[in-house]
Amino acid sequence: MTATFLGIDVGTTRTKAVLLEAGGGTVLAAAAAPTPQGDAGGVAVHSPGAVRGVAVDAARRALAEAGPEARAGLGGIAVTSVGEEAVLLDAAARPVGDVPTWFSGVGHAPAREHAAELDRHAPVTGLRHPEYTVHTLAWWARSRPAQARAAVTLTDLGSWLLSSLGPGDLVMDHSHASRTGLFDAPSRSWRAEGLAVVGTGHLALPRLVPSGTVVGELGREPAAELGVAAGVPLVSGGHDHFCGALAAGARSPGDLFISAGTSEAHLLVTDSLDPAATADSEVGCFVTDGLFYLHAAVPSGGLYLTWTRLLGLDPAAPLDALLDGEPVGSRGVRGRVGADRRLALDGLPLDVSPATLLRALMEATAVASRDLTRALSSTAGRGVAQRLVAGRPTESATWREIRTAVGEGAAAFVDAKEATALGAAHLAVRAVTGTLPPPVPRRRPDAPLTSARLEEYARAVG
Structure with a gap:
């Protein structure tokens, strides 16, 4: 049996684990479970401890399914996760609280408030998106000040999970750092001055590493949780979209x-x-x-879900059945998706059918x-x-x-x-x-x- 490698993905809705046979790239086993999500004062959150429990369980089940020979051949573990969700850690490397999800929206108001000052004091190449970590840190300093003060450092959810599996450095890979709003990609360096702008200047930023870097090894207790031998290399992963792109080619x-x-x-x-x-x-x-x-x-996809529901259609139904052989050009109905993410439709006849509208949306x-x-x-x-x-x-x-x-x-x-x-x-x-x-x-x-x-x-x- 050639070496096997475990990949864990902490996704927004599901946490997955796959075991790969390295030689031919064959997936030997996979397991998944819903990513636990909670609510803290009206904010959607991920609890690091709960996420770790689900991720370890999925990994254990995938390894068990693959069998003893595949487990014995485990040669490395890497973790990918939702990109902008940062775990704040205290001096004992414990999470100080739950993590606002990337879609919670808590950073949108701070993004508008601090944009100009961030650009002055900590300029980075490219646009800072409202969901970037730096804006969530501003919310944390304002809405959870005790937790923010207790924190000494931070990293992304996937890197924290990896660090919980054994001795090794607390790091952040370059692709996750790119989603913080505190990192300049061309120079591959932190712009730590931005922390002071959002009220968290006391935090230390983790060591930066490229994705796919060995940063530690599996400890004895986590190894027992997974049912494998200790000492397996732990490897920095990356942002989930980018890992998906890599696998796709x-x-x-x-x-x-x-x-x-x-x-x-x-x-x-x-x-x-x-x-x-x-x-x-x-x-x-x-x-x-x-x-x-x-x-x-x-x-x-959001437009598709909205319009199928408005038209009384089942969004889970096969798309070809819903389109029902509509011709190219959607019988003259034209749609446009604007920069404001709005859909405009022209040329709608009074007797337009749902299939024609869906075809126009697809085009x-x-x-x-x-x-x-x-x-x-x-x-x-x-x-x-x-x-x-x-x-x-x-x-x-x-x-x-x-x-x-x-x-x-x-x-x-x-x-x-x-x-x-x-x-x-x-x-x-x-x-x-x-x-x-x-x-x-x-x-x-x-x-x-x-x-x-x-x-x-x-x-x-x-």
């Missing part, structure tokens, strides 16, 4: 990864960042050291994705080499056809189940062996679109 400059979920994330990999050109973009370090990313999103979000890709490409100064698309919508033949016809670069659709946990396992493999396993499989290609069909799309959507 986004590994070189010009690779574009699109994760089609509630928010359709677009991630363009590049080998350089121009601070002047990227001032209004979300940028950072990718999980392959030496590479960077540009990131933006289209609310495609509108495809155009929005194409335009966003062009903007990212222009900002990066690099064309799209390959467009890797993952997510539940790729199960629809109609959706795949629309995205094949409308978009920059040749589209490839990937079967990315548990890709984030798999990406963490890939980082563990690379850290220990020096090589990356092969990416997840691509879906079987559809028949190529004819030139006449492509012209039909060009006339309908531009």
Whole structure:
């Protein structure tokens, strides 16, 4: 049996663990459970202790399923997690309280309040998103001052979980640091002055490491929890979106990864960042050291959920059945997704059908994705080499056809189940062996679109 590697993903709704056979990249076992979420004074939170319990249990079940030989061959463990959620730790390395979730919105008001001062005192390349950690720290200092004062340092949720598994350094990898608003990606360095701006100047920031760095080893007690031997290398992971992109095959400059979920994330990999050109973009370090990313999103899945409910349709129903053979061009109904994330519809007849509206929405979000890709490409100064698309919508033949016809670069659709946990396992493999396993499989290609069909799309959507 060749060596095996464990990847753990602490996601927003589910926590997953996969065990990978390094040689051929075969997934030997997987387990998952809902990520425990609580409420603290009306704020959605993750409790570090509860999250650790679920993650360790999922890992233990995956290892048990794989069998004794696979457990004996365990060669490394890496963890990925939701990107902006920071655990504040006291002098004994204990969490001082629960962690506001990235979607809780607690940082939006501080982001507006402190934006100019942060840019003056702690400038970084790229745009600081309202969900970045630095804005949540401002909320923490104001709304949970006793906890904030008790803290001496912080790290991301995944790195904290990794540190709880055994002796080793408390670190933060470059990709997670890129989502804090306190890190300058081109220089790969902290901008710690921003802590004082938001009222947490007493905190020490953790040591920075590239994703896929051995930072410790599995301790005896955690090893007993998992049912494996102690001493297994612990490897820094990365932000969950970026680990998913790595597993899907986004590994070189010009690779574009699109994760089609509630928010359709677009991630363009590049080998350089121009601070002047990227001032209004979300940028950072990718999980392959030496590479960077540009990131933006289209609310495609959110629009789909909203409109299926408004139309009285089941959003879980197969998309092809809901579209019911609607023609290219949606019978003249045109949709546009604006910069304010609003959908505008033109040319609606009084007797428009739900299927026509959904088709128009699919075409509108495809155009929005194409335009966003062009903007990212222009900002990066690099064309799209390959467009890797993952997510539940790729199960629809109609959706795949629309995205094949409308978009920059040749589209490839990937079967990315548990890709984030798999990406963490890939980082563990690379850290220990020096090589990356092969990416997840691509879906079987559809028949190529004819030139006449492509012209039909060009006339309908531009």
